[in-house]
Amino acid sequence: MQGCVSVSAPTSVATAPVISAPVTVNGVPAGMQYLYASGEAAAVSIQAWNAFVGYVRTQHMPTSVVLAQGASLAAPTWTTCGIKPKAAVFDVDETVLLNLGFEYDASSGQPWSDPRWQDWERTGVKQVAPVPGARAALTQLRAMGVTVIFNTNRSAANAAQTEATIEAAGLGPARHGETLFLAGDDAMGSKKDGRRATIAARYCVVAMGGDQLGDFSDLFNAGQTPAARRATVQSPAIAAKWGAGWFVLPNPVYGTALKGKRDEVFPPAVRWAPTGGVR
Numbered sequence: 660m661q662g663c664v665s666v667s668a669p670t671s672v673a674t675a676p677v678i679s680a681p682v683t684v685n686g687v688p689a690g691m692q693y694l695y696a697s698g699e700a701a702a703v704s705i706q707a708w709n710a711f712v713g714y715v716r717t718q719h720m721p722t723s724v725v726l727a728q729g730a731s732l733a734a735p736t737w738t739t740c741g742i743k744p745k746a747a748v749f750d751v752d753e754t755v756l757l758n759l760g761f762e763y764d765a766s767s768g769q770p771w772s773d774p775r776w777q778d779w780e781r782t783g784v785k786q787v788a789p790v791p792g793a794r795a796a797l798t799q800l801r802a803m804g805v806t807v808i809f810n811t812n813r814s815a816a817n818a819a820q821t822e823a824t825i826e827a828a829g830l831g832p833a834r835h836g837e838t839l840f841l842a843g844d845d846a847m848g849s850k851k852d853g854r855r856a857t858i859a860a861r862y863c864v865v866a867m868g869g870d871q872l873g874d875f876s877d878l879f880n881a882g883q884t885p886a887a888r889r890a891t892v893q894s895p896a897i898a899a900k901w902g903a904g905w906f907v908l909p910n911p912v913y914g915t916a917l918k919g920k921r922d923e924v925f926p927p928a929v930r931w932a933p934t935g936g937v938r
């Protein structure tokens with residue numbers, strides 16, 4: 660498998676690593692070139708951040724964008740907030756923070772391992788960068804009186820180092836248990852709904868940002884095929900939330916997006932081959 664790189668989500672605390680075999684160009688996986696080095700990805704990210712801040716600015720009678728208890732993806736109801744203070748909730752990895760050092764190491768080709776990711780959480784404090792647009796957006800949100808809260812599957816055992824990493828990237832403050840929630844804070848492992856409920860009990864969550872669908876609801880990860888999951892995202896009730904409470908950042912490098920066999924990615928109706936032996 661020379662030239663292939665196995666990478667995985669840092670969100671895989673309680674789940675099997677997601678293995679992918681990206682196309683490499685000049686020895687670098689194409690997804691890494693896109694996410695960590697392209698102007699295009701920077702523009703997509705800034706587009707999301709600009710939309711995020713613009714949306715929050717218009718929320719004078721805010722609604723909580725955390726799914727209500729008992730809601731489903733078919734009936735994804737939100738709730739009113741009452742007088743709770745406003746917060747915005749973000750995933751960390753590849754949402755506000757780019758893990759350049761870890762992915763540099765991963766790009767050399769060894770399979771993903773949890774011990775190496777844990778080592779990265781403890782020691783990769785400086786080899787990171789903010790996602791383009793994130794720092795300015797978080798500053799604007801805080802200036803509007805919106806508390807910025809991070810809900811990440813980094814480990815609670817490494818809370819101090821994760822606080823330091825977020826702050827080193829200029830994205831802080833982050834305080835464990837107050838504005839930083841981690842895997843291990845409750846008994847639900849890498850599932851984030853419990854932590855979202857804890858945050859929503861204290862705050863009116865006016866908007867959320869993430870690079871994985873699980874950053875919005877664990878219901879997206881309930882074993883659907885890629886096609887069914889993609890259809891769910893486009894259903895009218897869920898489609899209405901993208902860019903209007905739920906904001907997605909790009910990640911073609913690792914995670915729950917990178918699934919599907921060739922036959923699933925390209926359904927029969929779209930398969931084409933050159934005519935007349937053209938090559």
Ligand SMILES: [Mg+2]
Pocket residue numbers: 670750751752753754869870871
């Ligand atoms: Mg992430």
